[in-house]
Amino acid sequence: MLHIVNKSPFQTSTLESCLRIAQPGQALLLIEDAVYAATVGSSLESRIEAVCATLQVYALQPDMDARGVTAKLVPGVTLVDYAGFVDLTVEHSTSHSWL
Numbered sequence: 001m002l003h004i005v006n007k008s009p010f011q012t013s014t015l016e017s018c019l020r021i022a023q024p025g026q027a028l029l030l031i032e033d034a035v036y037a038a039t040v041g042s043s044l045e046s047r048i049e050a051v052c053a054t055l056q057v058y059a060l061q062p063d064m065d066a067r068g069v070t071a072k073l074v075p076g077v078t079l080v081d082y083a084g085f086v087d088l089t090v091e092h093s094t095s096h097s098w099l
Contacts, residue, residue: 001026002092007099008033009044018098019051027056029080029088035063039072052076060085 003022009015030038037044038059061079064070
């Protein structure tokens with residue numbers, strides 16, 4: 001399963017809800033304001049690093065670029081472009097967008 005989160009982890013509990021449900025081996029894609037969770041120096045840095053041990057974690061590069069945080073990417077998180085986003089949806093038989 002591909003879990004897609006778009007809300008800022010500093011304004012909603014959407015990411016934490018997702019992480020409670022996600023199973024090892026599944027994938028997490030952070031888009032829009034959720035990419036802030038994948039930045040070095042954020043309060044979630046260690047949480048995201050730990051999640052990378054059990055989930056495949058991705059962040060949408062255009063959203064990181066738009067927010068000026070691409071250089072602060074947490075180790076273990078893989079950047080994907082829009083084509084990579086499409087590839088992830090094809091690769092995973094199901095996806096869930098967390099609202």
